[in-house]
Amino acid sequence: MVDKYLVIGNPITHSKSPFIHQSFAAQTEQNLSYDKQLVAVDEFENFIKQFQAKGGKGCNITVPFKEQAFSLADQLSPRAKAAGAVNTLIFNSDGTISGDNTDGQGLVADILAHDIVIKHKRILLIGAGGAARGCILPLLAQHPQVMVIANRSKDKAITLAEKFGNAGNVSGCGLDEISGEFDIIINSTSASLSNQLPNIDQAIVANASCCYDMAYGNEETCFLTWARELGVLHTIDGLGMLVGQAAESFRLWRGITPSTTSVLAHLRQQLKQS
Numbered sequence: 001m002v003d004k005y006l007v008i009g010n011p012i013t014h015s016k017s018p019f020i021h022q023s024f025a026a027q028t029e030q031n032l033s034y035d036k037q038l039v040a041v042d043e044f045e046n047f048i049k050q051f052q053a054k055g056g057k058g059c060n061i062t063v064p065f066k067e068q069a070f071s072l073a074d075q076l077s078p079r080a081k082a083a084g085a086v087n088t089l090i091f092n093s094d095g096t097i098s099g100d101n102t103d104g105q106g107l108v109a110d111i112l113a114h115d116i117v118i119k120h121k122r123i124l125l126i127g128a129g130g131a132a133r134g135c136i137l138p139l140l141a142q143h144p145q146v147m148v149i150a151n152r153s154k155d156k157a158i159t160l161a162e163k164f165g166n167a168g169n170v171s172g173c174g175l176d177e178i179s180g181e182f183d184i185i186i187n188s189t190s191a192s193l194s195n196q197l198p199n200i201d202q203a204i205v206a207n208a209s210c211c212y213d214m215a216y217g218n219e220e221t222c223f224l225t226w227a228r229e230l231g232v233l234h235t236i237d238g239l240g241m242l243v244g245q246a247a248e249s250f251r252l253w254r255g256i257t258p259s260t261t262s263v264l265a266h267l268r269q270q271l272k273q274s
């Protein structure tokens with residue numbers, strides 16, 4: 001029987017996960033199916049249990065269910081605990097469910113794939129939402145010199161930084177309080193989705209050597225255009241992170257790490273044509 005996987009969200013129509021995972025399966029000759037599933041907001045837990053009972057092997061979880069998946073899992077990985085959110089569920093043979101968060105691994109893998117060094121560098125993480133939370137531990141595992149988390153709602157950044165205080169040199173502040181110079185700036189806000197820029201001093205951006213925007217689209221995001229026009233050498237969008245988090249989920253399920261290069265190139269081409 002074919003092993004069944006799903007990505008679950010609401011909305012889910014535009015998810016690229018089925019294409020990505022089907023490509024990984026073909027590349028690695030794994031016998032599996034991977035589909036997308038729209039689930040009503042109050043039906044998440046029921047749906048998961050039913051899918052598990054029918055022999056499903058695992059799921060990716062997207063908006064708005066990542067926190068519910070976190071609560072549902074019987075075991076959580078350290079990075080899922082740190083994120084407070086789960087994007088990958090693994091149905092174990094003993095009937096338990098493990099939860100993990102692969103977003104941060106996807107981000108780090110993509111940054112490193114661009115030959116950007118994180119070790120000993122100064123990182124500015126803009127935003128303190130779910131995506132930011134998922135990335136802090138994997139970024140700290142690369143041993144940056146400093147990480148500053150800056151958020152529009154300042155208290156969220158400070159609370160988040162305090163949570164990770166023991167794991168590295170991490171501090172939090174408001175967007176108008178950022179000081180110092182940074183090598184890598186990561187925009188984890190959802191501002192780009194509405195064509196807005198986070199309200200930060202342009203000198204901070206101009207001094208960076210790499211700006212990463214977790215958002216992506218068929219055109220360059222406004223944050224990356226801003227950074228490029230300010231002379232930032234490396235500007236990278238979140239498409240590689242998307243493929244990277246999928247590769248890490250695939251590894252957790254199948255024990256094999258797929259190559260992301262051709263899938264990413266294909267998605268990039270699709271985006272350009274849309």
Ligand code: NDP
Nearest residue numbers: 127128129130131152153189190191198214215238241242
């Ligand atoms: P959340 O809703 O959890 O958090 C949104 C964050 O953006 C908050 O910190 C919020 O600040 C901030 N924000 C929103 N609008 C603005 C603005 N105009 N100016 C400044 N800050 C703003 O979203 P997520 O963390 O889940 O997602 C954030 C982004 O990351 C999205 O673009 C999403 O598409 C992307 N993403 C990409 C992934 C990938 O694989 N490439 C994976 C996951 C997410 P405040 O707290 O003040 O409201």
